[in-house]
Amino acid sequence: MNPFLVTSYISEEFFCNRKEETNKLKSNIKNGRNTVIYGWRRLGKTSLIKHLESKLGKGYEVLYVDLLGTKNIDEAQKIIGKEIFNFYAKKLDALPFNLQRLFSNLGLSIGFDQFSGTPEISVNFSKENNRTNSFESIGEFLSNRKNQVILVLDEFQEINHYAGGNAEALFRGFMQANPKVRFIFSGSQRNLIQSMFLERNRPFYKSCELLLIEGIKLSEYSTFIKTHFQRNEKQISQEIIDELYDWSRGQTYCIQQICNKLYDRNKKPDKPSLYNVQHDIVKQEAPIFSTIINTLSNTQRNVLEAIAKEEPLLNQNAQSFLNKHKLGAASSVNTALKKLIASELVIKTEKGYMVHDVIFSQWLKKLI
Numbered sequence: 077m078n079p080f081l082v083t084s085y086i087s088e089e090f091f092c093n094r095k096e097e098t099n100k101l102k103s104n105i106k107n108g109r110n111t112v113i114y115g116w117r118r119l120g121k122t123s124l125i126k127h128l129e130s131k132l133g134k135g136y137e138v139l140y141v142d143l144l145g146t147k148n149i150d151e152a153q154k155i156i157g158k159e160i161f162n163f164y165a166k167k168l169d170a171l172p173f174n175l176q177r178l179f180s181n182l183g184l185s186i187g188f189d190q191f192s193g194t195p196e197i198s199v200n201f202s203k204e205n206n207r208t209n210s211f212e213s214i215g216e217f218l219s220n221r222k223n224q225v226i227l228v229l230d231e232f233q234e235i236n237h238y239a240g241g242n243a244e245a246l247f248r249g250f251m252q253a254n255p256k257v258r259f260i261f262s263g264s265q266r267n268l269i270q271s272m273f274l275e276r277n278r279p280f281y282k283s284c285e286l287l288l289i290e291g292i293k294l295s296e297y298s299t300f301i302k303t304h305f306q307r308n309e310k311q312i313s314q315e316i317i318d319e320l321y322d323w324s325r326g327q328t329y330c331i332q333q334i335c336n337k338l339y340d341r342n343k344k345p346d347k348p349s350l351y352n353v354q355h356d357i358v359k360q361e362a363p364i365f366s367t368i369i370n371t372l373s374n375t376q377r378n379v380l381e382a383i384a385k386e387e388p389l390l391n392q393n394a395q396s397f398l399n400k401h402k403l404g405a406a407s408s409v410n411t412a413l414k415k416l417i418a419s420e421l422v423i424k425t426e427k428g429y430m431v432h433d434v435i436f437s438q439w440l441k442k443l444i
């Protein structure tokens with residue numbers, strides 16, 4: 077088996093470090109604190125949550141809900157209900173009354189598989205549910221569990237786009253009404269999540285501990301990579317690791333992709349084999365990048381390309397930058413940049429502006 081996973085979490089053996097983050101989460105859970113996990117995309121937030129789940133063991137029930145793609149509070153409540161169903165009800169022969177009431181409040185219909193007789197749920201997103209009752213009955217059910225329940229709401233920044241506008245206050249009310257349930261919110265839009273929890277006039281202000289996820293340190297990753305190569309009588313040099321880490325800008329997903337392919341193809345990878353792998357990874361995602369590029373205006377596209385070539389870009393208004401990339405007036409560059417940031421193609425970091433997706437950036441660098 078290839079030890080460099082590129083899809084989902086399997087076990088600690090294939091998971092590099094994150095000891096401090098895991099301990100922090102455990103301590104928050106044990107001491108009644110709710111947590112917000114935030115950081116740029118593909119650094120390992122979701123995997124960290126799965127890792128935590130495997131480390132908690134008995135006495136804990138971790139409900140994992142991914143809010144990506146949900147459009148309103150009804151949908152969010154329904155998928156929380158669906159997770160409750162999958163976690164608890166599937167194993168039961170008959171649904172207890174409190175669960176029946178919960179699912180009916182959520183507008184979820186339960187049927188039974190014709191052949192096996194096991195219960196099945198169908199989620200009807202067009203059917204409205206009773207919002208207030210739904211949060212009340214979800215809360216009542218989870219608060220009455222004997223084990224410690226941890227409700228994970230991944231991609232929580234989605235609630236900022238919900239129709240209706242008061243989603244933040246509703247979720248905050250739900251959290252406050254259920255002090256026995258531990259909440260973990262996780263999100264990839266760092267600025268959005270940060271402002272939700274750090275601005276004085278927002279409902280979630282100071283309600284949770286913030287846990288920033290950054291790239292795994294080179295020294296830690298090096299040990300992890302070398303160990304897995306050596307275990308199967310393969311060998312990788314520090315020089316190659318340094319170079320692939322740098323090319324990946326330390327992004328976990330990109331490092332895993334490269335190592336997965338290097339491990340598969342070579343006993344002792346050298347520079348040409350690294351370049352081949354990098355080339356293949358960029359090629360593999362090229363069709364997606366072309367599609368994205370085609371949705372942009374000319375200025376947006378030029379600015380994006382220029383940032384990829386310069387990143388981290390400190391000053392988008394510098395005459396030398398505008399001239400070098402033939403970008404024209406600073407005002408139109410600023411408008412385009414705002415748009416690129418809003419759609420998360422570009423991020424603003426302490427070091428400067430960067431293209432959010434590392435592989436996309438590598439693809440853009442090569443465009444003439």
Ligand SMILES: Nc1ncnc2c1ncn2[C@@H]1O[C@H](COP(=O)(O)OP(=O)(O)O)[C@@H](O)[C@H]1O
Nearest residue numbers: 081082083091092117118119120121122123329
């Ligand atoms: N600590 C880790 N060690 C090894 N691989 C990891 C680690 N964290 C994440 N990954 C891998 O990196 C990729 C991206 O991780 P993911 O958790 O989906 O990121 P995020 O939720 O921050 O977008 C996944 O393929 C996952 O398997």
Ligand SMILES: [Mg+2]
Nearest residue numbers: 121122123230
């Ligand atoms: Mg994730």
